[in-house]
Amino acid sequence: MQASKRLARQQETKNRICEAAFHLYHHQGIEGVSMRTIGNLLGVSQMMSYRYFKSKNDLLIEMRAxxxxxxxxxxxxxxxxxxxxxxxxxxxxxxxxxxxxxxxxDYRFAFLMNRQMMSRLNRDFATLFSSGQKNALDIHGNLIAQILNKPTSSKQVQFLTRYIWCSLHGLATSNLDSMLLGKPGYDDIKTSYIKQLLSGIIDADTLAKLRKPKDYPEMKPLVSPSENFAEPQ
Amino acid sequence: MQASKRLARQQETKNRICEAAFHLYHHQGIEGVSMRTIGNLLGVSQMMSYRYFKSKNDLLIEMRAxxxxxxxxxxxxxxxxxxxxxxxxxxxxxxxxxxxxxxxxDYRFAFLMNRQMMSRLNRDFATLFSSGQKNALDIHGNLIAQILNKPTSSKQVQFLTRYIWCSLHGLATSNLDSMLLGKPGYDDIKTSYIKQLLSGIIDADTLAKLRKPKDYPEMKPLVSPSENFAEPQ
Known part of the structure; x- marks a missing residue:
């Protein structure tokens, strides 16, 4: 077999392991994910997963990435x-x-880790997490830089990017928590909140004219049931 | 025994159960807290805790409150x-x-619950959580109302209070997560962040003159080891 074909097949297997892991996580939370339960879903031995991931922890790192x-x-x-x-x-x-x-x-899985989960993560993950998060941050940063007509490296752009990012994270989590507790979410303030966040970046006239998006591109969460697998017992 | 004395003694016992529970939580996380381990620490049967709390879940609700x-x-x-x-x-x-x-x-315990933890909480907790959080929110709200010279019930005051609260929560959690991952915290932007948050409330001249507090009143976290108890095995 050619090297490139072998690589493609390995990638394919890795994808299937992750798909099974997300399926299990969706149904049973972190306790439901194990090399054994993944092996059961895929109809292979648990050793197969170990050929790709040293430990459950390594698998969780890959899933978060x-x-x-x-x-x-x-x-x-x-x-x-x-x-x-x-x-x-x-x-x-x-x-x-x-x-x-x-x-x-997905959002909770990637961004709301408790202390126990985080302390199990290693430095590899910290680097990987930072670089993934950096990509998402850069998308904001580049736009802010262009709007303010400053280099992305400027202190002001860097600050406003982190400001917006942290504040949105706070709104997103408060909103999710509120709904989980059976209380109303934060729908009533989302638009004002975002406008307030942007008030240091976009002038008031332009801001007043902006309209909330009518729809969003479709997207399938990764933490979701897969039709390829039965529901775990 | 007088009713008032009995009540005081019951309150005292409840406090000791909670102290033991926080001690255990500090050392071993949520899994370490049980009616049995609390009984062991206090040198009594686990049934004692059950006289005060119907379940571990009820105890956790009391601890969060x-x-x-x-x-x-x-x-x-x-x-x-x-x-x-x-x-x-x-x-x-x-x-x-x-x-x-x-x-x-303490902060993580009260405000960073994962889905599994939250879904176990009942409606009593939702009410209690809201009312506790409301007290903390009101402290911000009252000050904002006085600064803006508007009633606390005004839409603007209500919005800015939630805006500040969510944004600070986002900064606090990002800061804690970053430090847990062995990366630098957000010390470098705290002052700018808070000034930016307040820019819609306090005029620029006054804001520029405000000085960061030099110190804070002492405070002992509730989630902490107690000298009354040995370290759990």
Whole structure:
């Protein structure tokens, strides 16, 4: 077999392992994911997964990397095309919140780790997490730089990018938590919130004219049931 | 025994159960907390805790209520005294971040619940959580209302209060996560972040003159080891 074919087949197997792992995670949470249960779903021995991932922890790291990439790609998609930068930025902030709701388990999985989960993660993950997050941050940063007509490396652009990012994260998590507790979400303030965030970047006249996106591109969460597998017992 | 004395003794026992539970949680996380391990620490049967709490879940709800009250009291303390409202508001935003770092486990325990933990919580908790959170929110809300010279019920005051609250939560969690991953925290942007948050409330001249608090009142986290108990095995 050619090397390139072998590589493609390995990648394919890795994808199937991850698909099974997301399927299990969706149904049973982190405790449901194991090399054994994945082997059961794929109809192979648990050793197969170990050929690709040293441990469950390594598999979880790969899963998180995929979620973060998926998220960054989604935001990147929203920032593509020909619209004005102000419109694009506005749209990706709404897109961020949209993603956090439609793919709420993905969002929680990637960004809401508890101390125990995080302390199990290693430095490889910290690097990988930072670089994935950096891609998503850069999408905001590049737009902000262009709107302010400053280099992306400028202190102001860097600050505003982190400011927006952290604040949106706070809104997204408060919104999700509120809904989980059976209370109303934050729909009533989303638009004002985003406009307030942007008030340091986009002038008031332009801001007043911006319209909330009517729809968002379709997207399938990674943490979701797969039709290729039965529901785990 | 008089009714009032009996009540005081019951309260005292409840406090000791919670102290033991926080001690266990500090050392071993949520899995370490059980009616049995609490009974072991207190040298009594596990049935004693069941006389006060129907289940571990009820105990966890009580613990969260205590943390949220502790947090709100801390902010309330920072907002007391004779300083100008602008200075008080500035101080409690820094105090919020300070609390999230010094009592980081308390903060995570009360505000960073994962889906599994939250779905176990009942409606009683949702109400209790909202009312505890409302106390803390009101401290911000009252100051903002006074600064803007509007009623606390005004839409603008309500919005800005939630805006500040969510955004600070986003900064606090990003900061804690970053440090857990062995990366630098967000010290470099805290002051700018808080000033940016306040830019819709306090005029630029006043804002420029505000100085970061030099120190904060001492505070002992509730999630902490107690000298009354040995370290659990």
């Amino acid at each position: 995929r979620v973060i990439k998926h998220f960054a790609d989604y935001l990147g998609h929203l920032a593509s095309g020909k619209a004005k930068n102000e419109i694009k930025l506005y749209r990706i902030l709404f897109g961020y919140l949209h993603y956090s709701e439609v793919a709420s388990e | 205590r943390v949220i009250k502790h947090f709100a009291d801390y902010l309330g303390h920072l907002a007391s005294g004779k300083a100008k409202n602008e200075i008080k508001l500035y101080r409690i935003l820094f105090g919020y971040l300070h609390y999230s770092e010094v009592a980081s486990e």
